[in-house]
Amino acid sequence: MSRLLAALLIALLLGPIVWMLAASVLPENEIFSGAPVHGLTSASLDHYRALFDERGFLLPIRNSLIVAGLTTLIALPCATLCAYALARLPMRGKGLFLALLLAVSMFPQISVVAPLFLVLRASGLIDTYPGLVLPYVTFTMPLAVWLLTGFFRQLPRDLEDAAMIDGASRLRVIRDVVLPLAAPGLASTAILMFLYCWNEFLFALSFTFGPDHQTVPVAIALFRGRYQIAWGEVLAGAAVATLPVVIVVLAFQRRIVAGLTSGAIKG
Amino acid sequence: MSTIAAEAVERIYPGRHVGIAGIDLDVADGELLVLVGPSGCGKSTLLRLIAGLDSPTAGRILIDGADVTAVPPQQRDLAMVFQSYALYPHMTVYDNLAYSLRVRRSDRATIDARVAAAAEALDLEPLLDRRPAQLSGGQRQRVALGRALVREPKAFLLDEPLSNLDPSLRTQARAEILRLQRKLGATMIYVTHDQEEALTLGHRVAVMREGRLEQVATPTELYDRPANTFVAGFIGSPAMNLLPAVSLGIGAPPDSIVGIRPHDALLSGNGVRATVDVLEPRGHDTVVHLRLEAAGSPEFVITVRESAPTPGSTVNVSWKSDRLHSFDAQGRRRSASP
Numbered sequence: 001m002s003r004l005l006a007a008l009l010i011a012l013l014l015g016p017i018v019w020m021l022a023a024s025v026l027p028e029n030e031i032f033s034g035a036p037v038h039g040l041t042s043a044s045l046d047h048y049r050a051l052f053d054e055r056g057f058l059l060p061i062r063n064s065l066i067v068a069g070l071t072t073l074i075a076l077p078c079a080t081l082c083a084y085a086l087a088r089l090p091m092r093g094k095g096l097f098l099a100l101l102l103a104v105s106m107f108p109q110i111s112v113v114a115p116l117f118l119v120l121r122a123s124g125l126i127d128t129y130p131g132l133v134l135p136y137v138t139f140t141m142p143l144a145v146w147l148l149t150g151f152f153r154q155l156p157r158d159l160e161d162a163a164m165i166d167g168a169s170r171l172r173v174i175r176d177v178v179l180p181l182a183a184p185g186l187a188s189t190a191i192l193m194f195l196y197c198w199n200e201f202l203f204a205l206s207f208t209f210g211p212d213h214q215t216v217p218v219a220i221a222l223f224r225g226r227y228q229i230a231w232g233e234v235l236a237g238a239a240v241a242t243l244p245v246v247i248v249v250l251a252f253q254r255r256i257v258a259g260l261t262s263g264a265i266k267g
Numbered sequence: 268m269s270t271i272a273a274e275a276v277e278r279i280y281p282g283r284h285v286g287i288a289g290i291d292l293d294v295a296d297g298e299l300l301v302l303v304g305p306s307g308c309g310k311s312t313l314l315r316l317i318a319g320l321d322s323p324t325a326g327r328i329l330i331d332g333a334d335v336t337a338v339p340p341q342q343r344d345l346a347m348v349f350q351s352y353a354l355y356p357h358m359t360v361y362d363n364l365a366y367s368l369r370v371r372r373s374d375r376a377t378i379d380a381r382v383a384a385a386a387e388a389l390d391l392e393p394l395l396d397r398r399p400a401q402l403s404g405g406q407r408q409r410v411a412l413g414r415a416l417v418r419e420p421k422a423f424l425l426d427e428p429l430s431n432l433d434p435s436l437r438t439q440a441r442a443e444i445l446r447l448q449r450k451l452g453a454t455m456i457y458v459t460h461d462q463e464e465a466l467t468l469g470h471r472v473a474v475m476r477e478g479r480l481e482q483v484a485t486p487t488e489l490y491d492r493p494a495n496t497f498v499a500g501f502i503g504s505p506a507m508n509l510l511p512a513v514s515l516g517i518g519a520p521p522d523s524i525v526g527i528r529p530h531d532a533l534l535s536g537n538g539v540r541a542t543v544d545v546l547e548p549r550g551h552d553t554v555v556h557l558r559l560e561a562a563g564s565p566e567f568v569i570t571v572r573e574s575a576p577t578p579g580s581t582v583n584v585s586w587k588s589d590r591l592h593s594f595d596a597q598g599r600r601r602s603a604s605p
Binding site: 172 | 370
């Protein structure tokens with residue numbers, strides 16, 4: 001029974017992805033004809049070729065990588081220090097702060113698009129990389145801080161005490177003991193941040209004007225022409241956009257799962 | 268090595284349990300002082316205050332006579348062995364041992380030499396490349412000890428370092444700690460909940476209960492002249508019999524409490540009548556649980572070396588009157604008793 005349910009769930013999850021991959025290699029007129037079910041004899045990489053040769057899809061990929069990468073690079077260290085302070089240092093109103101943080105991260109994005117647009121235009125950041133990175137950092141931080149606080153709290157406190165007795169300053173304790181042990185947590189938080197930026201659509205659409213700084217989701221959305229939608233290319237683009245996500249998750253999977261703290265305390 | 272002192276130290280946790288209060292303690296240079304008490308008595312709290320991992324709400328901590336109450340743990344130059352060992356799991360044994368020296372920017376040669384010396388003293392040489400996860404409990408314990416040793420600190424603080432070892436290893440490790448302490452002449456504060464460990468290890472033993480010091484004395488003094496009924500009952504195994512004087516028919520002040528250690532009582536022709544309840548043979552002797560024929564039939568425990576009585580039979584118990592401990596109604600030792 002449970003096997004059946006698992007199979008059903010996998011089919012539900014993988015179905016659209018299989019369909020996307022299949023349709024991205026079929027000629028436009030066969031996509032809706034049911035052909036993917038009957039075989040892939042007419043399959044070709046034409047859509048992918050068109051994607052890169054005619055549409056210049058490398059540019060949005062580059063933009064996405066830069067924006068998502070920069071955001072992660074900036075937000076992760078900030079979130080780490082903030083979360084460590086919340087997890088370990090004696091402070092008043094920690095609970096309230098964490099609750100506020102969660103509340104802020106639930107804010108509907110659309111409600112801040114207009115004010116943010118005005119702010120960014122006034123500071124000349126519309127249609128630039130920083131114009132996307134700044135909002136992304138502020139929007140990924142709350143969740144990251146929330147997640148990392150949880151990870152840090154789980155670490156055995158004795159280890160940090162031992163390092164301080166050994167003479168290490170607070171920052172050194174973080175560098176030498178906390179970060180290596182929290183690596184799985186840091187990796188998964190970084191992935192979540194990266195994916196948030198990679199998939200984000202509303203800000204990317206609102207704060208960019210032309211292809212120079214458009215990210216992958218915006219580029220794909222703008223494939224639709226006036227009279228028709230180039231489904232083959234849209235799906236090929238979607239497949240290409242999914243690829244880095246899959247690679248990143250697979251690469252870090254073992255790191256995320258590995259219980260790094262084993263052996264620290266009695267076993 | 269150094270002296271350590273606590274003056275009127277108090278640590279109150281707001282809104283929670285008592286913490287500790289009114290602690291005055293002096294540890295001499297080269298002394299091994301054991302802090303002992305039931306769990307939750309505040310012994311680990313006191314150790315953390317001395318280490319600087321926690322701050323007292325009142326009172327002072329002194330190292331070598333200097334007030335270090337406001338000095339962070341990094342600068343107190345004390346070494347600590349944790350109950351959980353707290354080995355850095357992502358570092359090899361060598362790196363675990365070397366960490367404190369690296370933090371202090373010792374040069375490579377010094378680090379190598381000190382780690383080698385500690386590893387030799389504790390038989391860790393074949394393990395230096397392993398990680399904590401690849402070590403047995405006893406090996407981890409020795410690494411934890413070694414990490415304190417390489418430091419050559421002012422004093423060692425040990426927080427129940429042996430409680431995670433099985434009994435045979437524990438005796439062995441205890442002897443090892445004792446040997447190291449005597450060899451180095453190290454000032455050491457050793458926390459344990461095991462009264463036997465306290466008696467065998469300590470130059471002096473400080474007994475704590477509910478955040479207060481009950482008595483600080485040498486093991487012999489503690490055993491022979493416990494300051495109150497708590498210490499009397501906590502130190503020694505099986506525990507001292509503590510009974511109202513009237514139930515033993517002793518002509519002491521009527522409200523006083525009398526204490527008799529199990530091995531100071533014997534089965535004899537005359538004395539207080541009692542029924543044999545259960546027997547616990549221990550090899551070299553037998554612990555006999557008796558029910559006295561007095562109001563409420565209180566339990567009375569004795570140890571006998573030879574023929575143990577049969578359970579259910581009636582016997583007479585007597586005791587050496589010069590080995591009686593006498594306490595007043597508040598549980599304080601009467602000065603008249605031996």
